[in-house]
Structures are given as structure tokens and as C-alpha cells.
Amino acid sequence: xxxxxxxxxxxxxxxxxxxxxxxxxxxxxxxxxxxxxxxxxxxxxxxxxxxxxxxxxxxxxxxxxxxxxxxxxxxxxxxxxxxxxxxxxxxxxxxxxxxxxxxxxxxxxxxxxxxxxxxxxxxxxxxxxxxxxxxxxxxxxxxxxxxxxxxxxxxxxxxxxxxxxxxxxxxxxxxxxxxxxxxxxxxxxxxxxxxxxxxxxxxxxxxxxxxxxxxxxxxxxxxxxxxxxxxxxxxxxxxxxxxxxxxxxxxxxxxxxxxxxxxxxxxxxxxxxxxxxxxxxxxxxxxxxxxxxxxxxxxxxxxxxxxxxxxxxxxxxxxxxxxxxxxxxxxxxxxxxxxxxxxxxxxxxxxxxxxxxxxxxxxxxxxxxxxxxxxxxxxxxxxxxxxxxxxxxxxxxxxxxxxxxxxxxxxxxxxxxxxxxxxxxxxxxxxxxxxxxxxxxxxxxxxxxxxxxxxxxxxxxxxxxxxxxxxxxxxxxxxxxxxxxxxxxxxxxxxxxxxxxxxxxxxxxxxxxxxxxxxxxxxxxxxxxxxxxxxxxxxxxxxxxxxxxxxxxxxxxxxxxxxxxxxxxxxxxxxxxxxxxxxxxxxxxxxxxxxxxxxxxxxxxxxxxxxxxxxxxxxxxxxxxxxxxxxxxxxxxxxxxxxxxxxxxxxxxxxxxxxxxxxxxxxxxxxxxxxxxxxxxxxxxxxxxxxxxxxxxx
Numbered sequence: 127x128x129x130x131x132x133x134x135x136x137x138x139x140x141x142x143x144x145x146x147x148x149x150x151x152x153x154x155x156x157x158x159x160x161x162x163x164x165x166x167x168x169x170x171x172x173x174x175x176x177x178x179x180x181x182x183x184x185x186x187x188x189x190x191x192x193x194x195x196x197x198x199x200x201x202x203x204x205x206x207x208x209x210x211x212x213x214x215x216x217x218x219x220x221x222x223x224x225x226x227x228x229x230x231x232x233x234x235x236x237x238x239x240x241x242x243x244x245x246x247x248x249x250x251x252x253x254x255x256x257x258x259x260x261x262x263x264x265x266x267x268x269x270x271x272x273x274x275x276x277x278x279x280x281x282x283x284x285x286x287x288x289x290x291x292x293x294x295x296x297x298x299x300x301x302x303x304x305x306x307x308x309x310x311x312x313x314x315x316x317x318x319x320x321x322x323x324x325x326x327x328x329x330x331x332x333x334x335x336x337x338x339x340x341x342x343x344x345x346x347x348x349x350x351x352x353x354x355x356x357x358x359x360x361x362x363x364x365x366x367x368x369x370x371x372x373x374x375x376x377x378x379x380x381x382x383x384x385x386x387x388x389x390x391x392x393x394x395x396x397x398x399x400x401x402x403x404x405x406x407x408x409x410x411x412x413x414x415x416x417x418x419x420x421x422x423x424x425x426x427x428x429x430x431x432x433x434x435x436x437x438x439x440x441x442x443x444x445x446x447x448x449x450x451x452x453x454x455x456x457x458x459x460x461x462x463x464x465x466x467x468x469x470x471x472x473x474x475x476x477x478x479x480x481x482x483x484x485x486x487x488x489x490x491x492x493x494x495x496x497x498x499x500x501x502x503x504x505x506x507x508x509x510x511x512x513x514x515x516x517x518x519x520x521x522x523x524x525x526x527x528x529x530x531x532x533x534x535x536x537x538x539x540x541x542x543x544x545x546x547x548x549x550x551x552x553x554x555x556x557x558x559x560x561x562x563x564x565x566x567x568x569x570x571x572x573x574x575x576x577x578x579x580x581x582x583x584x585x586x587x588x589x590x591x592x593x594x595x596x597x598x599x600x601x602x603x604x605x606x607x608x609x610x611x612x613x614x615x616x617x618x619x620x621x622x623x624x625x626x627x628x629x630x631x632x633x634x635x636x637x638x639x640x641x642x643x644x645x646x647x648x649x650x651x652x653x654x655x656x657x658x659x660x661x662x663x664x665x666x667x668x669x670x671x672x673x674x675x676x677x678x679x680x681x682x683x684x685x686x687x688x689x690x691x692x693x694x695x696x697x698x699x700x701x702x703x704x705x706x707x708x709x710x711x712x713x714x715x716x717x718x719x720x721x722x723x724x725x726x727x728x729x730x731x732x733x734x735x736x737x738x739x740x741x742x743x744x745x746x747x748x749x750x751x752x753x754x755x756x757x758x759x760x761x762x763x764x765x766x767x768x769x770x771x772x773x774x775x776x777x778x779x780x781x782x783x784x785x786x787x788x789x790x791x792x793x794x795x796x797x798x799x800x801x802x803x804x805x806x807x808x809x810x811x812x813x814x815x816x817x818x819x820x821x822x823x824x
Contacts, residue, residue, distance in 0.1 A: 156803035156810075159780070160794040207516065209271050213563055223564070230568025232428055232546040233276055233539050237263075237569060238576050239433040240539070240599060242458065242584070243592035244279035246368070247361065248531045249288045249376065250316050252592070253461045253581070255279055260573045261525040262533040267566035269517035271510050272498030276539035276569070277521065280493070281599060282357040283486060283532045285364065286636050287322050289378045290482040294318045294475070297375060318479065319531035321471040325483030326532050327522030330491060330515050339511030345492035348613070348624040349643040351606045353489070354537070356631030356639060358603035359383065361596055366390045368593035369405040371398025371456070380634045400453035401590045404440065408594035411436055416601050419545075428546050433595050437587055444586040456589040461581035468527045485637040486532050490518055494535035501544065538599050619654070623647045658694040660707040663741065663801070672741075672801050686736040687808050688712065689801065693744030696752030696779075704755055712738060714762055735768055736815070737808040741801050743774040753786035760791040769811060771796050773804040 157165075205211050237259040245255030259278045266277045295314045297303075303311065333341065363383050367374040372393050377385040415432030423429070449455040495514050502509045522532055543565055576584075614621045626646045631639030663672040665682045672689060690711055694700055708714065712735050748756070756772075763770040770792060775783065780797070798804035 156807040157799045158795055158803070159775075159797040159799060162799045206510075206513070208268065209513070210268060210563070213273075217563065226564040227568050228428060229543050229546040230565035231572055232431065233543050233565065234569035234572025235431045235434045236539060236542060237278055237573055239437045239592065239595050241279050241573070242587075243595040243599075244281060244284040245531075246589060246592055247281065247284040247288050247364065247596055248319055249291045250319050250531060251312055252458050252584075253577075254316060254319070254529055254531065256461070256573055256577055257466065257528055258525065258530040258533050260570055260577065261528050261530055262521040263566045263573075264570050265521040265524055266517050267564075267570075269513070269520055270498075271508075271513050271517070272494070272501065272535070273507065273563050274501040274505065274540065274544050275494065275498050275535045276543040276566075277494070277518075277535050278533055278539065279531075280490075280534045280536045281361050281596065281603075282354055282489060282493070282636065283534055285357055285360055286482070286486055286489070287319055287531050288364075288376070289382070289635065290322060290479065291315050291318045292376045292378050294478060316529050317472050318475060320469075320526045320529050321473075321475040322479050322483050322486060323522045323526035323530055323532045324471045325476055325479050326487040326490060327519045327524075327526060329483055329487040330519030331523065333487075333491075334512055334515040334519055337512050339495075339515055341488075342492055342495040342511055344644060344648070345488065345496075346620075346623065346647050347496070348620045349627050349640070349647050350492050350496055351609070352624045352627035352643060353631055353636065353640055354493070354603045355606045356628045357636050358600040359632055360636060361600055363387055363390075365593040365596050368456075368590055369402070369597075370394070371401030371454075371590065372396060380638065382635060383632060398454065400449055400455050401588065404449075404455065404588050405590045405594055408436055408440065408591050409598065411439075412594055412598040413601075416598055419542075423545050429542055433598075436591060436595070437584070440591040441584060441587045444588055449588065450586065458584055458587040458589060458592070461576075461584055463578060463581055465577065466529045469529065471526055482637070485640050489636075489640065490522070490532065490534035491515060493537075494518055497535045497537065497540055501540070537602050541602065619650050623650060652699060655694045655700055656703060658692075658700075658703075660704075660711065661691045661693070662711065663689040663691055665805070670802050672805070684809060684812065685733045686812050687739070687805070688735045688737070689739040689741065689805060691741040691744060691801075696745050696748040696755070698749060698751040701751050701755040704752070705759070708759055712763070712766075712768060714766060737769045737771065737811055738763065739771045739773055739801060739804040739808055741773050742776075742779060743801075745779050746776070748779045748782045750782070750786065753782045753788070756783055757786050757788050757791055760788065764791065769796075769808070771798060771804040771808060773798045773801045 238256065241255030241259035242252035243255070245252045245258070248255075262277050266275070270277070295311065295318050297311065333339075360383055363386050364376065366372075366386065367390060370390065372390065374386075374389050374393060377383075377389065412432050415430050415435075419426065419429040419432075444450060444455060444457060450457045491514065495509070495511055498509045498514060518534060522530075525533065610621065610624065613624060623643065623646060627639060627643030630642035633639075634642070661674040664675045665671070666673055667682055674691075675683065688711060690708070692704060692707070696704055760770050772783075772792070775797065798807065
């Protein structure tokens with residue numbers, strides 16, 4: 127038993143024991159929770175154990191609100207809600223403005239064709255994609271905390287919105303609409319898309335008011351990546367009719383991807399050769415340019431704007447060859463100049479679109495918050511998740527008044543923004559990291575110039591080119607599947623979450639796939655708490671370390687003493703497992719006491735348990751059902767003649783156990799601050815009843 131002496135030896139007669147000194151910490155009496163609080167005071171006590179009346183709590187909250195209404199409090203609130211007031215006075219104009227300008231103009235050039243392309247994915251006219259590339263970007267620049275985030279049209283949201291719009295405002299079965307009927311149908315669809323932006327923005331503002339930024343943690347990284355990867359496949363298949371020049375109705379609902387593939391294969395003989403040729407040539411230019419931008423991002427001064435080059439070439443070719451009249455090639459047509467008149471969305475549509483707005487709001491926040499966190503960690507600044515809810519909520523809400531559809535941060539343009547801002551020659555020479563706070567304003571200036579003056583130049587742009595831009599922008603989402611082998615090696619559970627979410631998104635729909643992924647991800651967490659093993663601990667010889675008895679170390683176990691560690695939360699879902707595990711280890715049954723289970727060698731003789739130490743350090747929280755289970759355990763141990771000791775309970779768990787009546791069953795002298803203290807006390811109790819020799823298990 128020499129290995130235990132250092133953990134439990136008390137000062138001899140006449141010796142002083144300085145419990146607060148490091149030297150005396152090795153030779154001290156076992157510390158209970160009550161003794162620890164007596165020695166070290168209430169400063170070490172966590173807030174959960176502090177008894178505070180409801181009246182004093184309300185008074186303190188009222189004083190905090192009153193301070194916020196004062197002049198300094200109002201200024202602090204303004205600084206928190208308008209981030210430019212914090213960083214603009216420290217902006218280094220000469221060092222950073224050029225990088226912001228280059229990055230903003232580059233992203234703005236990409237926003238123009240992508241905005242029009244994603245508008246078609248949303249089932250609204252192309253000009254509304256330009257509006258969505260202007261107003262949300264401007265608003266987020268004023269309210270957002272992600273310095274390197276690029277907002278605007280996003281393919282996943284456009285796909286989700288387009289499916290809802292097609293369901294709410296379906297096209298007539300005949301399909302042959304006059305010009306006036308087509309305008310009326312487009313106006314109704316624009317109103318439905320704007321109502322979805324209004325609804326998702328209102329939901330995010332409600333989440334901000336409730337400070338629910340923590341909800342982003344429920345959308346784990348495998349769920350978000352599988353969602354975007356599966357949605358990219360939906361985008362690819364949905365653009366096939368435009369690539370082939372087939373006037374097919376859009377499929378919505380479950381199995382829409384397979385329905386679209388079947389319709390395309392059936393109508394393939396009727397494809398338009400001219401549009402098929404344009405699509406092939408466009409992809410032949412866009413895909414290699416994307417690869418060049420990725421492979422040589424460190425060598426190129428700025429990324430090659432392949433989209434705008436393709437738009438200009440296709441527009442000139444269509445105009446000079448009259449492809450729209452000779453070969454019936456679908457073109458964008460006239461883009462109205464200026465801005466739309468502010469108009470409140472039809473509030474009567476809100477009850478119909480709430481169910482669609484909720485997944486849109488969750489995807490908006492999840493993608494934006496995860497992207498912002500990635501670049502915040504990379505460039506060493508912090509993100510306020512609740513402020514991000516406010517920024518995206520206000521962005522969607524206000525932009526919906528200008529007929530914009532739902533928007534969020536985008537993967538492709540965010541990466542392009544960082545690459546363009548960080549790779550200019552001047553920034554390389556000065557070794558200045560990109561900040562990009564003002565890049566959004568330059569991006570808005572580019573889109574504004576198209577809305578005011580350059581819109582007529584896109585009249586002859588073939589819609590097949592926009593479909594190709596949609597597909598090429600999905601490159602980054604498709605390549606997320608390359609991470610699956612590494613994910614398999616790191617965590618099989620995360621791999622399963624990724625695959626289940628991806629299959630659900632592909633086979634069902636994006637919103638249902640998101641729901642399936644979140645539910646399955648949460649179920650894996652619950653199931654993992656159900657499968658945790660209760661470990662019997664032994665003392666590593668010559669140390670004060672307690673390790674599981676099954677490990678291949680020389681471990682000492684005291685006959686009559688059982689030390690158990692339960693490393694999982696104790697709540698209604700795990701109380702049954704907790705009870706069965708303790709019964710098996712301690713030999714407790716309703717009919718009486720049985721032979722306890724041993725984790726030692728098969729030939730070891732199990733002796734009756736007289737003292738049990740329950741290590742509660744792994745129990746992060748306990749609910750009422752779990753606390754009552756511990757109280758019942760203490761009663762059954764007392765009836766069976768077993769002395770129960772609890773070690774290392776955190777303040778929350780200890781408070782819950784106390785409220786459940788634990789102290790009516792055990793005394794404060796049975797609650798210890800560590801396993802070592804509880805084991806030392808248990809050894810003293812066993813020695814006083816009759817010393818026994820230790821058994822060494824290898």
C-alpha cells in the first residue's frame with residue numbers, strides 16, 4: 127500500500143500542515159467540499175451555488191438596463207451594433223485601400239453575371255439578381271462583423287427559394303403565355319421571393335432578439351458541407367434544360383432531381399443544337415479558367431474574371447449572328463435601368479411561406495457564420511454570432527422591400543474576395559494582410575454602374591451562358607467530397623452524418639435533407655451518451671494517478687473499495703444505464719445484494735464492496751431524473767452496507783443533487799473535492815475496520 131501513502135499521509139504530532147502551500151499539498155488530510163469552502167472561502171464557489179433571491183436578481187437586471195439607457199451605455203450599444211464605428215477610425219487608408227478596391231471591383235465583376243444566373247435559378251427575371259447583389263452587400267458592410275465575408279446571391283438559397291416560388295406560383299399547364307401574362311406571372315413570383323426574404327429576415331431578427339446565435343452550433347460542419355454538396359448536384363441537374371435548350375417545367379418536391387433527369391432524357395431529341403453548342407463552348411472556357419485561378423492563385427495578381435469575359439463574348443456573338451431570331455436562342459432581354467420602387471411584400475403570403483422561410487433562415491445563418499468564423503480564425507479577429515444574426519436579418523428584411531430574394535454569404539465570392547485583396551503586388555511588397563472592410567462598397571459600385579448605365583449591353587446575353595455560370599460556380603461545393611476519406615479516418619460518426627445528410631438532400635429536397643441531417647446529427651450525440659462505459663479505476667503504483675483497471679499498467683486495487691468513473695451527463699436518457707451499470711459493479715439488485723462484477727483477472731476472487739467512490743468529474747450536468755437516481759443509489763448503498771462517497775462534482779451537478787434531497791441521505795463529509803481525497807478517506811475507513819493487503823493486477 128506504499129503507493130497510497132503520499133496521497134493520504136497526515137502531519138504527525140506537532141507538525142504544521144499548510145494546506146494552501148504547494149509543499150504541504152502532498153501531505154494533507156482528505157478535503158471534503160465543506161472543508162474546502164471553509165479553507166478557501168466563497169471566492170472559489172461558482173455562481174450556480176450562490177443563493178440569490180429573485181427580487182435581488184430582478185433589481186440587478188433593472189440596474190443593468192438603466193445603465194444601458196445612459197449616454198455612455200447608448201454609445202457602447204451603438205458601437206456594438208455598427209461595427210464601422212469601431213474599425214473605421216483605425217483604417218489605414220494608404221496601406222489597405224488599394225487591396226479593398228481591387229478585391230471589391232473583382233468581386234463586383236463576378237457578382238453581375240452570377241446575380242443574373244442565380245436569379246434564373248430563383249425563377250425570377252435576371253435584373254432582380256442584380257438588385258440582390260447590391261442592397262444586401264451594402265447593408266452587411268454597415269452591420270456585419272465578418273471582415274472578409276462576401277454576401278449576395280447564393281446558389282443553395284436560390285435553389286430553395288426557386289422551389290418554393292414554383293410551388294406557390296406555378297406556371298400554367300399550357301405554357302404558351304402572352305407578353306402581358308408572362309409579366310404578371312413574373313411579378314407574382316418576384317413578390318413570393320421577396321416575401322420569403324422578408325420572412326427569413328424577420329425570423330433572424332427574432333432569433334437575434336432572443337440571443338439565439340448559439341443555434342449555429344446545431345448545424346455541424348458535416349451537415350453544412352453535405353447540404354451544400356447535395357444542393358450543388360440539384361443545381362447541376364436543374365440547369366440541364368437551359369443547357370440543352372429544352373423548355374421543360376421545373377420539378378419540385380421530393381425526388382425532383384430524378385424527375386428532372388427523367389424529363390431531360392425523354393426530351394433529349396428535341397434539344398436546341400445552337401444552345402447546346404453555346405453551353406459546350408462556355409463550359410470549355412469557364413472550367414479551365416476556374417482551375418487556373420485555383421492552381422495559380424499565388425502567382426496571379428488578380429483572379430481571371432472568366433465569367434465576365436464569357437458574358438461579353440457570348441453577347442457579341444449572339445448580337446452579330448442574330449442567334450435569338452435565327453436559332454431561337456433564349457436571351458436575357460432588356461434590363462430595366464435604375465432601382466425598383468420600394469414596396470412592402472404581400473403580408474398575406476407570409477403564413478404560406480413561413481415553413482419555407484425557416485430553413486432558408488437557418489441555412490443563411492449557418493453558412494454565413496461558418497464562413498465568417500473560418501476567416502476570423504485565419505486572420506485573428508472575433509465574430510459576434512448574434513450580431514451576424516442582426517446583420518443578415520436586417521439585410522434580408524430591408525432588401526425585400528426592393529424586390530430582392532433571400533441572400534447570404536457565398537463560398538465562391540468570399541474566397542475570390544480574399545484572394546484578390548491579398549494578392550495585389552503592392553500588398554505583397556508591404557507584407558500587409560488584407561482587411562477588406564471597404565471591399566463591399568467597391569463591389570456595390572460595380573453593380574450600380576450596371577444597373578444605371580451598362581444594363582443594355584447584356585440584352586443579347588444567352589441564358590444558356592448563365593446556366594453554365596451557375597454550374598461552374600458549384601466547383602468548390604463539388605470538391606468538398608474529396609474530404610470524405612479523411613473524415614472517415616478521423617470520425618466514422620461524422621462520416622455517417624455527412625452521408626445521411628447528402629443522401630437525404632439528393633433524394634428528397636434541400637429543406638427536408640437539412641431537417642434529416644440535423645435530426646440525425648443530434649441523434650448521434652444522444653446515442654453516444656447512451657454507449658459510454660462506466661470505468662472501474664485503480665491506483666497506478668508509485669503515483670497518485672487513478673486509471674481504468676483494463677489499461678495495461680501496474681494498478682493497485684484495495685479489497686472492499688470500488689472506485690467508479692461515469693463520464694457522461696446524467697439525465698433522463700442515461701438514468702437507466704447509470705442504474706444498471708452501478709448495480710452490475712456493486713452487486714446491487716432489488717432482491718438483495720449479489721456478487722459484484724470485477725474488472726480484474728478472471729481468476730480474481732471478488733470481495734464484498736464496503737466503500738464505493740463515484741467520480742463525478744465526467745458528469746457535466748444532471749437533470750431531476752438523474753439526480754433522483756443518485757439519491758436512490760445512496761439509499762440502496764446504505765441498505766446494502768456500502769459507504770458511498772462522491773468526488774469532484776461540479777457546482778451545477780452538486781446544486782441539482784442537493785435540491786433533489788441528496789443531503790438527506792448522505793452527510794457533507796461524504797462529498798470530496800477529488801478522487802484522491804475520497805480514496806484516502808476510504809482507505810482510512812477500511813483500515814479502521816481491519817487492514818487488508820492490496821492486490822496487484824498487471
